[in-house]
Amino acid sequence: MLSTQSPPIQTRTLDNGLTVVVQPMPWLRTAAYTLWLPAGITTELVGLSESQLADPEYLACRDGLASLTCEMVQRGAGAYNSRQLVAAEDNLGIDSGNSAATSVAGYSARMPAESLLPAIELLADVVRRPHLPGNQFDDAKMILRQELAAFQDEPTQRLMRRLRERQYGPSLGRGGYASEASLEALSMDDVRQFYTDQYHAGGSVLAVAGNFDANQIFDSIEQSFGDWKSGKRPALPSPAPIDGNEHIELPSSQTHIGFSFDSIPYGSDDYFVMRAGIGILSDGMSSRLFDRVREQRGLCYSVWASTHTIGQHGAVFGYAGTTPARAQETLDVSLREIQHLADDLEQEELSRWKVRIESGLIMEQESAGSRASSLASDQYQLGRVIPTEELEAKIEAITLDQVASYFRQHGPRQFRIVTVGPEALQGGETLA
Structure with missing residues (x-):
């Protein structure tokens, strides 16, 4: 358990719907913010007709629009052109970044504590007053083209993107990369319209952590964003999973294996019990998948499983990288370890996982950036932040019997499997 109580979390919602969450961390010399806007990948589909949503070729022409908008809003904003904006951040020691995820566009930054107030003003310029210069549109598309080329050259990313599409369906599981079709079809007008429609305060979350005065920060945010x-925060598409297996043929000396199964989302009553089981399977070098599949049997060079949440939907995704000769056995043994997790659980495994979680919580208290990200994630997904003390209590209360009982009742009944390599594999059929 942490030896000291963490500082109180304060939350306010502005009249325009922006929720602000702050947590002072006075022992640090830094500060950080994370802004989540409901302008993610799935919002590329907002406003489309049923016929457009049913047309894969049309949807492909929208690929990457959220990411392209993230790129364009940083090319000059407020009183700054593109170069001046970069220089202003550098002069303040700001390390910033952005990305488009499934349901949100995220903007985050870390900086010396004394730079936080001007950093918030710059953030307001970027998301509220971007120039969106048409003469830099081709440069922005070139960056997406380079990302697409890197994605196409990386079998693991291709595998996991396709597995995600099969787990959640083509709309909810939509990927963030542009396509050749969208790089040709998307226009500056598309970006401006997407920005106008999706960038707003409603349903957005701004989280700030680090060394600062909370009242001063609330006043600054009210002035910059009030x-x-x-x-409105757009509703997520409904899941439309694709069952079964899929093989992507690729002449190679490696086989990449991806598997997934239905689970529960973050915020569910049994989430941390389920998370403990997946942690025993795959958190650290002493976890079952790493030890029993990789170390003891030497079947693969990489194997892992992790939990994932989109809105009210949850899943577990896993991966193994191996040789074609060992691929089928790698898949069989990995799935068997998951299916029979509850058969021989040991208290030492659960205790070890709890220590890892506690270590992560301690390290989060030393990072303003990590804490701001956690605050934003909790508030956006749950509508509240889980205090560190509450999270610790939940973790400490988990028993081995709870984990075993959960996986006996709610273990995977069916796997979705995608493989990339020279030969297809068998497995993942509905379980009894």
Whole structure:
């Protein structure tokens, strides 16, 4: 358990719907923010007709629109052109980044504590007053083209993107990379329209952590964002999973294996019990998959499983990388370890996982960036932040019997499997 109580978390919602969450960490010399806007990958589909949603070729022409908008909003904003904006951040020691995820566009930054107030003002310029310069549109598309080329050259990324599409369906599991079709079809007008429609305060979350005065930060955010336009947070598409196996043929000396199965989302009553089981399977070098599949049998060079949440839907995704000769056995043994997790659980495994989680919580208290990200994630997904003390109590209360009982009742009944390599594999059929 942590030896000291963490500082209180304060939450306010502005009149325009922006929720602000702050947690002072006075022992640090740094500060950080994370802004989540409901302008993610699935919002590329908002407003489309049923016929457009049913047309894969049309949907492909929208691929990467959220990411392209993230790129364009940083090319000059407020009183700064593109170069001046970069220089302003550098002069303040700001390390910033952005990305488009399934349901959100995320903007985050870390900086010396004394730079936080001007950093918030710069953030307001970027998301509220971007120039969106048409003369830099081709440069922005070139970056997406380079990302696409890197993605196409990396079998693991291709595998996991396709597995995600099969787990959640083509809309909810939509990927963030552009396509050749969208790089040709997307226009500056598309970006401007997407920005106008999706960038607003409604349903957005701004989290700040680090060394600062909370009242001063609330005042600064109110001044910078209080008159920002509001809007509705779009609903996520419904899942439309694709069952069974899929093989992507690739002449190679390696076989990449991806598997997934239905689970429960973050926020569910049994989430941390389920998470403990997946942690025993795959958290650390002493976990079952790493030890029993990789170390003891020497079947693969990499193997892991992790939990994933989109809205009210959850899944477990896993991966193994091996040689074609060992691929089928790698898949069989990995799935068997998951299916029979509850058969021989040991208290030492659960205790070891709890220590790892506690270590992560301690390290989070030393990182303003990690804490701001956690605050934003909790608030956006759950509508509240789970205090560190509450999370510790939940973890400490988990028993081995709870983990065993959960996986006996709710273990995987069916796997979805995608493989990349020279030969297809068998497995993943519905379980009794």
